[in-house]
Amino acid sequence: MFEADRWLVLIVEPDPAAGAATKRLLRRLCPHWQAELCTDAVSATQFLLEQALAPQMLLADRLDESLRGEELLEFCAGHSPATIRVLMSAENDESVLLAAVQSAQMLLGKPFTELDLLAIFQRAEQIIEGPFSEHARYQLGTLQALPIQQRQYQHILTLLDDPDSSQRALAAALEREAPLAGRLIQMANSAYLGFRRQTLDLQEVTSRLGRDMIKAIMQAFMLHQQYQGRIQPQLHQQLQDYAVALASVAFQLARTQCRDDASLAEKAYVAGLMQALGPLALLATQPLSSQQLTQEDMFQDDVADHCVLTGYLMTLWGFSADICAAAMYRLDLQSSPHIDRLQAILHLASYVLYLQQQDPTGTPIQPDLDALDRFALTNSFLAVNQEGG
Known part of the structure; x- marks a missing residue:
């Protein structure tokens, strides 16, 4: 039974001991949150289907290749779009960031510190308590990516492939695509990548992420067929x-x-x-x-x-x-x-x-x-x- 005056987070963690530790930490840091634990995507999916009210947040590990955490996040996006989706991963490679672009709204590296966990929940609370209607949260929850223009996409790719192009020119091109620039700034400032100092400078963002990562993120955007040709x-x-x-x-x-x-x-x-x-x-x-x-x-x-x-x-x-x-x-x-x-x-x-x-x-x-x-x-x-x- 869930208490009506507390927010609910569903934590999907294959290691029961790690899940219990996260739950204890959350109880101390954010006592107004109530955590429900699942160890696999099947039981988590069943939990989502059985709940009359969707959880405010889903915190999902990547799990294994047979039933990945990002697939659970994609299901959640369709089933309860207003639920904030967070992908957890101990891996630090390109595939994790691409999975986050396609299915998650936030990314949490493992092992995480108290500050890392607290930052995720504080951001969620800003959204829950902020001046955002349920309709707005539902509407944006269904959008896993915002589109970028084909012409601008090709121009940025050309710059990325040209070793003689400058960081300044690349940053100027990224400025012309706010959805892409915003996501890149988010990732460059993520504790997941180990950067504690925040930056808004797109030249520094491109330096932190590197050209290969930016190219991969762009391709993830463009390959998301749901948004191909969706805007004039x-x-x-x-x-x-x-x-x-x-x-x-x-x-x-x-x-x-x-x-x-x-x-x-x-x-x-x-x-x-x-x-x-x-x-x-x-x-x-x-x-x-x-x-x-x-x-x-x-x-x-x-x-x-x-x-x-x-x-x-x-x-x-x-x-x-x-x-x-x-x-x-x-x-x-x-x-x-x-x-x-x-x-x-x-x-x-x-x-x-x-x-x-x-x-x-x-x-x-x-x-x-x-x-x-x-x-x-x-x-x-x-x-x-x-x-x-």
């Missing part, structure tokens, strides 16, 4: 162009107006770059023939659906809370529970592009001009406004 190419291109433009304006605004915080410009750039995620997720669920970016989405607590979905994916992928909030509330600062400078910068950058009619979604923005005074942004921003109008 011109709409995909418009979204990517807008995300790059928004990232550039936000970067310049942060760099010129907030000189006291060197990290702010990098965060603003990444928050802008990820703005294609939500609209792509929405488009991927629409019939190809009737897709349009100007269609009015549903709004959740005055926040546009595509911003909710962007914030959800970024939270799931481990971006810091301030970057996720900036992405989520960029169109309506007043809906944010706590407004900071990064949110104001992305909001004002969005307003600039709206005035310049560069936003392909056409979502109206009511500017919070008080942000100019609240965050001591200089009056030079007003000149940008006038140019845009």
